[in-house]
Amino acid sequence: MNFGEQLKEIRTSKGFTQIELSEKSGIALRTVQRMERNEGKPSLYSMNAIGEVLGVNLTLLYAPDDETEKRNIMESTDQQLWQIAKSRAKFKRSLSAYALVIPFLWIIWYITMPSEIRWNHLPWPVWPMLGWGLGLGIQYAKAYVIEADSLEQKEYNKLKAKQ
Structure with a gap:
């Protein structure tokens, strides 16, 4: 399971939509969508902001191919x-x-x-x-x-x- 799939699974298990996650984390909706589709490398700032909202450390989930x-x-x-x-x-x-x-x-x-x-x-x-x-x-x-x-x-x- 790649990073994007893990992020999506955590987001849905916590009951957040992409829009809600975007608003609460202060990260653009487009960035959240890119992260879930594994498009490009997410920034450390984005991973930390989303991780705080979800209550997990996303940097531990991210491993480059x-x-x-x-x-x-x-x-x-x-x-x-x-x-x-x-x-x-x-x-x-x-x-x-x-x-x-x-x-x-x-x-x-x-x-x-x-x-x-x-x-x-x-x-x-x-x-x-x-x-x-x-x-x-x-x-x-x-x-x-x-x-x-x-x-x-x-x-x-x-x-x-x-x-």
């Missing part, structure tokens, strides 16, 4: 892959910049530091090298090791299983 569900899953997967690709490209750009800038800093240090005191203390290029390197390590972990959406996906699956 399998084709829509598959399309949404594919779009979600594509979006996740796009985010992964973006984070990996960002890491590669940062790594390239690191590989260019850090040797340049060491060259500056080597040229500007007098040879007699060059190795008496910790060279200053160590600090940007360590800080930037730590940032690169975190960026690498986010791009290649840690699955950013895994926690969200687990929670979504739990909620989906409860329904």
Whole structure:
């Protein structure tokens, strides 16, 4: 039984006509008729307004057809892959910049530091090298090791299983 048939059954069991339901919910009669015929996707506002009048939560009854569900899953997967690709490209750009800038800093240090005191203390290029390197390590972990959406996906699956 689809959403429209369920809505019609609930409406008739509560003793409402389409016109009465439209008037009490503040939703246009045409919208109520479309919802009962499964024409288009009803808005959340419309479902909530009609659900209040009927005393049920219509959003629980509404489930998109399998084709829509598959399309949404594919779009979600594509979006996740796009985010992964973006984070990996960002890491590669940062790594390239690191590989260019850090040797340049060491060259500056080597040229500007007098040879007699060059190795008496910790060279200053160590600090940007360590800080930037730590940032690169975190960026690498986010791009290649840690699955950013895994926690969200687990929670979504739990909620989906409860329904």
